[in-house]
Amino acid sequence: MTKELGTDTGTGGQTAGVHGPDVAEPQTDRLRYLDAATRQIARGMNLDETLHELCRAAVPAFADTAFVHLYAPLPVGDETAAAPGVLELHATDHAPLRRASTCRSAPPSPTAGPVRAADVVHPAATGLLAKLLRAGRPVFADTPDIAAAVSELLAADAAPPAVPPGRRLIIAPLHGRTQVMGSVVLIREPGRPDFTGDDLLVASQLATHTALGVDKAVLYAREASVADALQRTMLPPSLPEPAGVLLASRYLPSSRTSQVGGDWYDAIPLPGSRVALVIGDVMGHSMTSAAIMGQLRTIVQTLAGLDLPPDEVLHHLDEQAERLGSEHTATCLYAMYDPVLHRLLVSNAGHLPPVLLHPDGGTEVVHVPPGAPIGVGGGGFESTEMHAPSGATLLLYTDGLVESRDSDVLAGVERLCVRLRAAASGATPPELELLCDQALGTLGAGDRDDDVALLAARFQGILPETVAYWYLAPRPQTARQARRLTRRTLHDWDLDSLVESTELLVSEVVANAVRFASRPIVLRLLRTDVLRCEVEDDSPLVPRMRHARPSDEGGRGLFLVDHLARHWGATRVSTGKIVWFEQPLPSDRDSG
Incomplete structure (x- = not known):
């Protein structure tokens, strides 16, 4: 992906609180600039933010224009595989360099379009450009061969600039912990002093901190992707289609974490056309939480196969959780629906109460005696039997749906009931998938502190x-x-x-x-x-x-x-x- 980044403009040599050095300024001012600039770059939490902060720190305080090119795909972690037949070169030397950002001290043209796919450079593995990037040191484009290499890098730009004569252009490789990530090109326009030898040290520090930020962002994104994939593989790939009940589900990972949570749901067919409905949440956000969740879900599936009453399922689940030797606790709600008798049997281990949407559009918070959370060892689980009318919908959910930094759980449950009543206010009951979307509200696109798991069951019954x-x-x-x-x-x-x-x-x-x-x-x-x-x-x-x-x-x-x-x-x-x-x-x- 490529992106055009705008910058703060100005000619006074400062931007976003970062003071730009001048060749005549004392060395302390240069160090002060570097300290502020590197701290600004370090604020970036992802790739776009890191490159944006580099541009804000470098332009116009240090240069008038900055081009950043990154390898595509970016190397991740400690990958050091060699290209076939070229043992001394990393495989990434054959990867294309894609322009990731451009920033100039002048405002961008209003007619400038987005960065195109053509902004990709394929440097020769044995060419000078690849050698400059592997060397890891910033250099001036003050010799014909280096100027030609930089021209190769900038040639694919939508409006490629000419390489200025003298020491007005610095190309600085972006070296991560073990790999070359790409390059940053810094250009000064006529009217400003040429770069000096000390400016190479400044460019080196800017490039180093940017490369470490890019490396961190890539690793963070990869960990988040792996964590999300791990979480999703532990959830049911699809829901069963038992007679007498319709099922739908939603799962939203936390939007601000690279660590998985322990939320899970399940629907398990039972003998006699019955179905078990399960929702649970392991405390914490870590790979350990996900691992504990996977074990608890497997235990619940095994216990459900024995066709035990809900309170006995939670009792045995609590015993097995204690044997796992983990300090993590979990909440779990286990419900058993019988479509023949139109009955629901529910037991709760410290979880939030389910919400029942009646056929007439009214909502009811189903209060089930809450036992102690799983893993605490308190036991005392009870099964509550209730009528499950045809056309009613039961919603099981985790606290990420109803709890936020701005409100407590009770207020969140009431808001959920309001959304459900609004969804059911029409002449016909809403489709179950649409009802799940309505239950989520704006969570799909918002900033979430916690994972969200939702399981909805619409009771149809068997005549x-x-x-x-x-x-x-x-x-x-x-x-x-x-x-x-x-x-x-x-x-x-x-x-x-x-x-x-x-x-x-x-x-x-x-x-x-x-x-x-x-x-x-x-x-x-x-x-x-x-x-x-x-x-x-x-x-x-x-x-x-x-x-x-x-x-x-x-x-x-x-x-x-x-x-x-x-x-x-x-x-x-x-x-x-x-x-x-x-x-x-x-x-x-x-x-x-």
């Missing part, structure tokens, strides 16, 4: 007439009874074309459950966008496919399930296990 379930005694006759119930239900649902295959699959799964169950088994059929069958029993033994020998009388049931069903699986739960399979509805079969 009672699309669910059928039975408790069956574990007897040899149960498989035949399950086939009869399945046949009758599918006929009522106008799914006669699925009767034969579903009867066979139900018979195999129920017969396997009867072999190991000691208590009544549960058979459940759900008709959503697919036909789903679930068989639950109290045995923790999960069936596995195995290759049956020709002499074996059994062992082929799961191969049959695997062949006839679109998807199938087995999940351990706190009361035993659930074996399930899914089949496409007739319209899906026809279209597929």
